[in-house]
Amino acid sequence: xxxxxxxxxxxxxxxxxxxxxxxxxxxxxxxxxxxxxxxxxxxxxxxxxxxxxxxxxxxxxxxxxxxxxxxxxxxxxxxxxxxxxxxxxxxxxxxxxxxxxxxxxxxxxxxxxxxxxxxxxxxxx
Amino acid sequence: xxxxxxxxxxxxxxxxxxxxxxxxxxxxxxxxxxxxxxxxxxxxxxxxxxxxxxxxxxxxxxxxxxxxxxxxxxxxxxxxxxxxxxxxxxxxxxxxxxxxxxxxxxxxxxxxxxxxxxxxxxxxxxxxxxxxxxxxxxxxxxxxxxxxxxxx
Amino acid sequence: xxxxxxxxxxxxxxxxxxxxxxxxxxxxxxxxxxxxxxxxxxxxxxxxxxxxxxxxxxxxxxxxxxxxxxxxxxxxxxxxxxxxxxxxxxxxxxxxxxxxxxxxxxxxxxxxxxxxxxxxxxxxxxxxxxxxxxxxxxxxxxxxxxxxxxxxxxxxxxxxxxxxxxxxxxxxxxxxxxxxxxxxxxxxxxxxxxxxxxxxxxxxxxxxxxxxxxxxxxxxxxxxxxxxxxxxxxxxxxxxxxxxxxxxx
Numbered sequence: 001x002x003x004x005x006x007x008x009x010x011x012x013x014x015x016x017x018x019x020x021x022x023x024x025x026x027x028x029x030x031x032x033x034x035x036x037x038x039x040x041x042x043x044x045x046x047x048x049x050x051x052x053x054x055x056x057x058x059x060x061x062x063x064x065x066x067x068x069x070x071x072x073x074x075x076x077x078x079x080x081x082x083x084x085x086x087x088x089x090x091x092x093x094x095x096x097x098x099x100x101x102x103x104x105x106x107x108x109x110x111x112x113x114x115x116x117x118x119x120x121x122x123x124x125x
Numbered sequence: 126x127x128x129x130x131x132x133x134x135x136x137x138x139x140x141x142x143x144x145x146x147x148x149x150x151x152x153x154x155x156x157x158x159x160x161x162x163x164x165x166x167x168x169x170x171x172x173x174x175x176x177x178x179x180x181x182x183x184x185x186x187x188x189x190x191x192x193x194x195x196x197x198x199x200x201x202x203x204x205x206x207x208x209x210x211x212x213x214x215x216x217x218x219x220x221x222x223x224x225x226x227x228x229x230x231x232x233x234x235x236x237x238x239x240x241x242x243x244x245x246x247x248x249x250x251x252x253x254x255x256x257x258x259x260x261x262x263x264x265x266x267x268x269x270x271x272x273x274x275x276x277x
Numbered sequence: 278x279x280x281x282x283x284x285x286x287x288x289x290x291x292x293x294x295x296x297x298x299x300x301x302x303x304x305x306x307x308x309x310x311x312x313x314x315x316x317x318x319x320x321x322x323x324x325x326x327x328x329x330x331x332x333x334x335x336x337x338x339x340x341x342x343x344x345x346x347x348x349x350x351x352x353x354x355x356x357x358x359x360x361x362x363x364x365x366x367x368x369x370x371x372x373x374x375x376x377x378x379x380x381x382x383x384x385x386x387x388x389x390x391x392x393x394x395x396x397x398x399x400x401x402x403x404x405x406x407x408x409x410x411x412x413x414x415x416x417x418x419x420x421x422x423x424x425x426x427x428x429x430x431x432x433x434x435x436x437x438x439x440x441x442x443x444x445x446x447x448x449x450x451x452x453x454x455x456x457x458x459x460x461x462x463x464x465x466x467x468x469x470x471x472x473x474x475x476x477x478x479x480x481x482x483x484x485x486x487x488x489x490x491x492x493x494x495x496x497x498x499x500x501x502x503x504x505x506x507x508x509x510x511x512x513x514x515x516x517x518x519x520x521x522x523x524x525x526x
Contacts, residue, residue, distance in 0.1 A: 014188070015178075016179070016183070016187075016188070016221060016222045017221055019171060019172075019175060019219045019220070019221070020171070021217075021219055022219040022231050024219075024221035024223070024229055024231070025229070025231070025241055025252070026221060026223040026224070026227075026229050026243065029223075029243075030224070030225075034189065053189060054188060054189055056187070059178055059182035059183065060182075060183070060187065060188070081257060107259060108241065108243070108250065108252045108259055109252060109257050109259050112239060112241075112252065112254065
């Protein structure tokens with residue numbers, strides 16, 4: 001049962017995908033893109049959650065969390081010149097019960113439409 | 126960094142050996158100095174530092190376990206591209222490591238439109254926001270691609 | 278910096294010279310892998326153990342992995358496998374075939390062993406991508422080699438003679454790069470006894486885009502071997518070569 005369009009999802013943005021000026025489009029390029037559901041785990045708890053399995057200091061640091069509404073994501077997919085019906089499929093894991101995936105292949109062009117729509121959250125100070 | 130094959134089958138006479146080690150002098154491998162200079166010149170200190178990190182600290186299985194370490198072929202293609210590429214004045218491109226071990230180079234052209242290239246072990250995939258063009262070329266075409274995208 | 282190759286290729290190359298000056302020859306492959314160091318030796322040893330029974334840990338293997346992450350150690354071997362004729366050295370991102378000290382078996386034998394080894398590496402399945410394919414030949418001469426080479430060092434316009442000297446240069450024969458070291462102040466061990474003399478040390482390699490390990494790896498080793506051989510004999514003065522009993526095909 002796909003995640004409904006009312007929900008918002010987030011993706012960890014680490015130092016390999018953010019250099020302080022630009023976000024890497026490859027953050028979303030490809031298939032089976034991992035995301036996490038704010039309806040299951042709130043944003044504030046995602047910082048420590050993501051740090052526990054995506055960070056490897058000092059080299060790979062969690063820099064930002066990018067948030068987008070599922071409905072908005074799907075609209076972007078439909079309006080793309082090569083329209084694609086994007087879905088978000090729940091895939092809870094023991095380390096993250098809110099884990100989900102976007103199974104469809106996202107091209108670079110489509111990723112370039114998604115990234116500017118991300119709401120970027122900085123780590124709480 | 127292209128260090129040379131290691132061997133300890135001979136050593137040099139005292140007079141020719143390095144008696145007093147110096148931390149100020151580093152003898153780079155052939156072409157290493159030129160490559161470092163290229164990164165600094167075209168990408169700035171930020172880009173140079175990021176490439177150093179990607180090369181040395183992102184081993185197999187980085188990230189959530191599926192990340193591949195930087196492809197040597199991608200790196201070589203990236204360097205060939207960078208030798209010829211020019212960027213708009215004041216623009217420092219961004220460089221990223223992709224999950225499949227490629228190098229992704231992103232900048233904006235003179236009109237502020239995105240230009241992106243991902244160098245992989247197979248070739249180079251590029252994207253031009255102007256015209257929404259997505260395509261790919263083989264490693265043999267790096268110089269031509271750099272000329273094309275520098276004028277984009 | 279792309280001058281023509283400065284060493285002329287001799288019209289004919291000997292198959293062998295006597296005494297054979299080759300102290301050691303190394304045939305190396307650097308690679309990326311998705312395997313960790315914990316599993317790599319086992320994957321290889323399972324396939325080569327019939328020929329390479331014995332193993333030896335090298336000093337660097339005793340250094341904790343965290344400290345080995347320095348880029349200076351990236352391509353250094355940690356383990357050796359031994360056979361009567363060769364060594365195989367293995368590291369997290371490097372594998373090499375090495376001739377026994379002062380026991381060069383000849384190129385046909387080496388090429389045969391390389392073909393076999395690359396086949397076993399392919400079966401083992403750990404090699405993701407080749408990064409560098411290179412060979413290194415180290416030759417020793419019991420005398421000052423500089424007067425016998427077509428390589429002259431001048432100081433203030435005068436030939437430099439009789440001093441301890443080391444010359445290192447990088448030469449390019451695209452797609453091959455070659456680093457040559459000539460020194461008249463070197464010490465090697467011959468039958469366990471240190472001997473002072475000169476070395477010619479040539480390291481020739483192909484970069485990542487210029488070879489495919491399993492498509493043309495053996496051919497590339499062949500190409501590099503020929504280039505090193507041409508450089509070596511191209512550098513020797515004719516009259517000196519005549520004293521080395523060259524055997525031509």
